[in-house]
Amino acid sequence: MALLEIENLSVEFPTQGGIMRAVDGVSLKLEEGEVLGVVGESGSGKSVTMLALMGLVPFPGRVRADKLSFNGRDLLTISDRERRKLTGKDVAMIFQEPTTSLNPCFTIGFQLTETLRLHEGMDRRAARRRAIELLDQVGIPSAESRLSAFPHQLSGGMNQRVMIAMAIACNPKLLIADEPTTALDVTIQAQILDLLINLQKERNMALVMITHDMGVIAETAKRIMVMYAGQIMEERAAEDLFASPQHPYTSALLAALPENSKGSRLSTIPGVVPGLYDRPKGCLFSPRCAYATEHSRSVRPELRPWAGGQIRCHYPLGDSSRTARINADHPLDAEAAS
């Protein structure tokens, strides 16, 4: 049994202009101790998917799914009280902005021991001892004296370490890291990533790493899920995905990395992620796709098994009959495909 099973998850936000679908039919399985990378542009629904799993989708968002189970528990029917026993204990999350994610009015020690006392039922002294251990483990020097520090007295990197210590305090089975390094300096980024990977290995916990940085994901994840406009576009083993991307979107993302740039200009993907009003009828990526045809503009591709993973594309790049099919569907775009 998989640790986490999500089937056909959607998150919708009613707005004045209609219903905004932030997550659209996401299905996902995660085994114990597995590391999954989730990539995509801003607004692709990466974070909202994970917030839905945590039960943290902000009002007035609506979460719907055919299945949402964690560790054998059905999260769709579970009571709030039961769910609170899971969140923060078996599944924990760290966020993008460490400094604003910690409460400015309480000491590090208070915020850290709060979790321990709630979920582990520790008394003040035991929780304090454990908090010092945890701060030590996440590499905070002179841990004991830091307990009485306030978040504004620590740097961003230190605060993120505190967030990580809080998240792993109760030995979670799953840790979700939502762009944990985006707000940090480059040198600190590497340290935090190393810390996360080491903790993941030591504890054999599952780790979901959300990022829009392909470089970050390459170093950490075994499996990668590429999201676009709330949908999964491609989901495959990390090595395969980097060696031979199958979705034109993945391929374009990789081409946009500075290290992959040819010549003096960075490659970019023209256009922007579709919003509420310009959501295409067919493939969501079709307005920006170099290979789009009449067929892909009018018929939305289903998520289907492909090359050891899943893909949502009519014309995967590794498909040998691809050029012929593009020609057949829309002869005018044939030049682009060849």
Next chain:
Amino acid sequence: MLRFILTRVSLIIPTFIGITLLAFFLIRLVPGDPIETMAGERGIDAARHEQLRKEFGFDKPIFVQYGVYISRVLQGDLGKSLVTQAPVWSEFKALFPATMELAICAILFALVLGLPAGMIAAIRRNSIFDHGVMGISLAGYSMPIFWWGLILILVFSVQLDLTPVSGRIDVLYYIEPVTGFLLIDSLLSGEEGAFASAVEHLILPTIVLGTVPLAVIARMTRSAMLEVLGEDYIRTAKAKGLSRYRIIVLHALRNALIPVVTVIGLQVGVLFTGAILTETIFSWPGVGKWLIDAIFRRDYPVLQGGALLLGIVVMSVNLLVDLAYGLINPRIRHNR
């Protein structure tokens, strides 16, 4: 910390000069002088009038009068009331506890109702409760104090006969002032019914004086709470699996209180202004009513001294509030 306090205290000096200037010159702009007012309708002959003006020093140029006044104040002499001949300081000392008692009750009333109302309105945003609280508080904020006081007296005292119309306590009781706070003194006196009577007399003035701060606190708490509830650290608190109650009352309220405390500090000045009107309506024997009477009697020393002393009280309370602000906001505490 010491430096912070010293900076704040040094700011009191210009404020002090400002208050004396305003109080001194404004009352002299009002037509009529104390001697005419004391003489009343019978009038006074010009020679005697001139003689008295000389006695009180009103014949000197006004800037000389101001200089004399300031030098006396700096020596700690606020002068004597022209009417009662009692020193201004001793009159203030006797009357101030009544004002203080009323003000404390009013601010407590405002806090006890305003904080929960604002919190619930924020949590149940856009609900009927929210709209109700915001509507009522807008009405409360806009309510002229004298009108509101008279309406309450008319309904609760006259029509329903539930509360007394005026005063601090029933005339049946004589309470020896120990603290000056009747609620405490009446309990200390051990006289049966005295405490209940003091409470009854406090209800309406407290409501009248507390209405504006209540409205301000409720609105401020609501908006501060709404802002805080959208912060990242509230999401973190939820991600930790904390209960809704703990998130709101501990994590959110602690942060939301920071702007609310500032507003409460600013309300102290408003409170004393309001006390002048409220005390007049309810014949509450405090400094507010004392100052109003001094205006009508052109009792210059009382007015000048009273304004100055009240000013000092307001500034001290604001200083205390600023110190309290540092206590609840660690970012201020450590950045000095």
